[in-house]
Amino acid sequence: MTRLSGITPSGHIHLGNHLGAIRRWAAESEPDDLYFVSDLHAMTLPYRPERLRALTRENLAVLLAAGIDPGSVFVQSDLVGELGALNWVLECTCGYGEAARMIQFKEKAAEQDSARLGLLTYPVLMAADILLQGASEIPVGNDQNQHVELARTLARRFNASYGEVFTVPAAAVPRAAAGVRDLADPGRKMAKSAQQQNGVVFVLDEPDVAQRKINRAKTDDLRDVRYEPEQRPGLANLIEILAVCTGVSPYAAARTATTYAQLKDAVAEAVLEELRPVRERARELLDDPGELERVREKGARQAAERASSRLGAALRVAGLR
Ligand code: AQP
Numbered sequence: 001m002t003r004l005s006g007i008t009p010s011g012h013i014h015l016g017n018h019l020g021a022i023r024r025w026a027a028e029s030e031p032d033d034l035y036f037v038s039d040l041h042a043m044t045l046p047y048r049p050e051r052l053r054a055l056t057r058e059n060l061a062v063l064l065a066a067g068i069d070p071g072s073v074f075v076q077s078d079l080v081g082e083l084g085a086l087n088w089v090l091e092c093t094c095g096y097g098e099a100a101r102m103i104q105f106k107e108k109a110a111e112q113d114s115a116r117l118g119l120l121t122y123p124v125l126m127a128a129d130i131l132l133q134g135a136s137e138i139p140v141g142n143d144q145n146q147h148v149e150l151a152r153t154l155a156r157r158f159n160a161s162y163g164e165v166f167t168v169p170a171a172a173v174p175r176a177a178a179g180v181r182d183l184a185d186p187g188r189k190m191a192k193s194a195q196q197q198n199g200v201v202f203v204l205d206e207p208d209v210a211q212r213k214i215n216r217a218k219t220d221d222l223r224d225v226r227y228e229p230e231q232r233p234g235l236a237n238l239i240e241i242l243a244v245c246t247g248v249s250p251y252a253a254a255r256t257a258t259t260y261a262q263l264k265d266a267v268a269e270a271v272l273e274e275l276r277p278v279r280e281r282a283r284e285l286l287d288d289p290g291e292l293e294r295v296r297e298k299g300a301r302q303a304a305e306r307a308s309s310r311l312g313a314a315l316r317v318a319g320l321r
Contacts, residue, residue, distance in 0.1 A: 036129070085315065
């Protein structure tokens with residue numbers, strides 16, 4: 001069984017990405033699992049090339065620094081040739097209406113003056129990511145379920161129309177993950193691409209910067225520390241962060257502090273301790289481009305090897321060879 005998970009370098013990796021995904025990827029990874037930096041997906045919205053290049057390196061460094069096996073990571077664009085080829089084959093397997101139905105497309109397109117065509121077609125590219133690597137299980141949150149369903153549909157349709165080439169993937173519901181909220185605006189989830197970054201703790205933030213963001217986190221006027229996620233989302237977010245970092249339940253974490261100041265100190269201490277080794281290792285990797293480059297090249301080679309016979313078979317049965 002191969003599980004495939006990706007991270008899009010749409011910004012710097014933050015505490016939510018770390019606690020909700022990367023930390024678990026590192027802890028629970030099986031030898032066949034794959035992790036990739038999906039830089040091609042970051043092009044669906046306006047972006048700056050130099051920043052994308054730097055963020056791709058940085059995201060890769062953070063994955064490795066968090067303890068993900070260097071043998072299981074790769075960068076998506078290192079397979080741009082193979083993915084481009086399969087993407088076209090799959091676009092010609094997908095109905096326009098199927099792509100246009102994607103909820104994420106509708107939501108994100110509505111926020112744009114002129115949505116890119118790639119925003120419409122990127123779930124097909126995501127299907128190519130999955131099918132090219134022969135991944136069988138895709139751990140995703142609710143917002144990505146529909147895209148994995150599309151990948152399943154395309155794999156089945158292609159296999160039935162032209163010949164059995166692809167493993168049909170399935171979405172896997174990850175164990176209840178920490179959904180970290182923006183510290184300054186707990187109504188939103190913490191996000192890489194947040195316009196205002198004062199509520200987003202980045203993994204590579206210097207300790208004093210992270211501490212300041214936590215100290216200024218939005219709470220409420222009630223003063224007593226109690227875990228009530230519905231009524232008091234800002235406070236509950238801090239409590240949940242403390243709980244995940246220290247490995248206790250939110251109720252137990254709430255009992256460790258009596259004032260908001262105490263709670264914020266405890267959260268800052270736990271977060272800094274959690275992120276310190278990752279930040280330090282990532283900085284080392286970023287300062288030694290040789291090692292990062294070697295990991296990237298090896299990852300690209302292995303991913304291309306996994307892809308090659310499957311792509312060849314797909315092109316053959318589709319009438320192209
Ligand atoms: N706030 C969060 N709390 C917990 N988990 C989170 N993840 C993202 N935000 C939170 C998880 O991180 C993994 C990688 O995310 P992604 O790069 O695929 O994209 P995303 O979910 O869209 O992440 P962002 O940070 O919110 O980026 P933007 O701003 O570009 O949308 C996923 O497993 C995700 O669940």
